[in-house]
Amino acid sequence: MKKPIKFTGIVMITFILMVGIFVVGVGAEGFRGNNEPPNDNTPSNNEDVSNHNPSKSPIQDENSSEGEEVIEIIGEVNDNPDEEKIPLDEGKVVFLTFDDGPTKLTPLVLEVLEEKEVKATFFTLGKLIERNPEILKETQEAGHSILPHSYSHDYAIYSTLESFYEDFYKAEEALTKALGTYPPPIFRFIGGSSNHSSFEYGGQSFMNILTADINEKGYYYMDWNIDSGDSKKDTNGNTIKDHVLEASEDKNLIVILFHDTERNTAMLEVLPEIIDFYKAEGYRFKTVEELSTEEIDKMIELRLINRVVNR
Numbered sequence: 001m002k003k004p005i006k007f008t009g010i011v012m013i014t015f016i017l018m019v020g021i022f023v024v025g026v027g028a029e030g031f032r033g034n035n036e037p038p039n040d041n042t043p044s045n046n047e048d049v050s051n052h053n054p055s056k057s058p059i060q061d062e063n064s065s066e067g068e069e070v071i072e073i074i075g076e077v078n079d080n081p082d083e084e085k086i087p088l089d090e091g092k093v094v095f096l097t098f099d100d101g102p103t104k105l106t107p108l109v110l111e112v113l114e115e116k117e118v119k120a121t122f123f124t125l126g127k128l129i130e131r132n133p134e135i136l137k138e139t140q141e142a143g144h145s146i147l148p149h150s151y152s153h154d155y156a157i158y159s160t161l162e163s164f165y166e167d168f169y170k171a172e173e174a175l176t177k178a179l180g181t182y183p184p185p186i187f188r189f190i191g192g193s194s195n196h197s198s199f200e201y202g203g204q205s206f207m208n209i210l211t212a213d214i215n216e217k218g219y220y221y222m223d224w225n226i227d228s229g230d231s232k233k234d235t236n237g238n239t240i241k242d243h244v245l246e247a248s249e250d251k252n253l254i255v256i257l258f259h260d261t262e263r264n265t266a267m268l269e270v271l272p273e274i275i276d277f278y279k280a281e282g283y284r285f286k287t288v289e290e291l292s293t294e295e296i297d298k299m300i301e302l303r304l305i306n307r308v309v310n311r
Contacts, residue, residue: 094254094283096120096275097224099149099188101260102128102135108268109260110142116275118285120144122260123188126151126174133178140179145287148172148187155190158198158206161213186220186288186305193223193307207309215306220296222288222305224257230267231259241270245277254283255304 098109101124113120122139124146129136139146150157151171157164168187175183189207191197198206214221226247230240248254256274258267278285291299299305 092252092254092281092283093286094256094278095286095288096256096258097123097188097222097288098258098260099123100125100128100153102132102139103260103262104132104135105262105264105268106132106135106260107138109271110139110144112268112271112275113144114142116272116279118275119287119290120285121288122146123149124171124175125149125153126171127153129171129174129178136175136178145289146175146179146183147288148175148183150190153190155195155197156201157190158210159201161210164210184289185218186222188222193221194309205311208311211307211309220305221307222255222299223303223307224255225251225302225304226254226256228256228258228267230264231261235266237266237270240267241273244274248278248281253299253302253304254278 096113096118098106098120099122101122106122109120122144124136126148136146148168148171151167151174154167157167171187172183189195193207193211195207198210202210211221226244228240229235229243244256258264258271275285296305
């Protein structure tokens with residue numbers, strides 16, 4: 001006669017299965033999630049900024065040894081776990097990114113995006129968030145990604161690590177206060193990670209030091225591979241459109257830099273045509289927060305995220 005299975009054995013098997021399911025779920029996550037502000041990580045006014053660290057693990061450096069394990073982001077599980085994730089190297093993907101808002105132009109950009117049924121990513125300024133919180137909420141409610149850019153957009157923040165972090169954490173705090181959620185640990189440097197504007201303040205090698213330090217703190221920073229040129233004072237809509245379309249040739253993965261500054265009506269005029277072009281060419285539109293861990297690794301490899309700066 002077979003002996004009955006003990007109750008304790010059933011409990012242990014159930015516990016092991018539950019742990020396994022949890023681990024698999026965490027491995028599938030990217031930047032998306034509830035992002036509620038962590039009580040122990042939000043910097044206070046008296047906190048040493050050098051010790052601030054978001055709730056994620058450091059990532060693998062581009063110069064890591066071949067085969068070294070990449071540490072994943074630790075955060076919330078994807079809101080849509082059943083949604084099929086298509087890797088960036090299978091098909092064509094475009095990220096529409098807008099810097100330096102929110103402004104009075106931002107709602108007009110949102111109207112175009114809604115009409116074309118595409119989502120975008122907005123890298124925002126803290127000082128403008130405080131002036132236009134209702135526009136930021138509108139952007140959030142429309143389902144777009146909203147991430148930090150800086151608070152002041154003053155290149156003097158590149159004078160020292162302390163001056164940079166003081167401005168950056170202030171931008172994070174403005175975003176958290178306006179939206180009620182803590183932003184994911186990804187942002188965009190003003191001028192990009194390899195900008196030359198920092199030379200005047202922190203010296204030629206300052207961005208080397210800053211990018212390495214912020215990487216250690218567990219942040220990701222995103223650059224672009226197409227600058228629309230819409231920030232130039234003497235530009236016009238046709239020039240912007242022609243440049244973007246020409247620069248898109250032979251690219252399967254595109255991150256476009258636009259600006260939703262108030263005076264940038266030239267970009268707004270041609271944005272529908274640019275979106276139509278990518279749709280006709282078979283591109284999928286994604287936001288930064290829709291990236292999976294594997295896709296993030298791919299963009300690191302392509303130097304679009306966490307580009308290593310060596311000067």
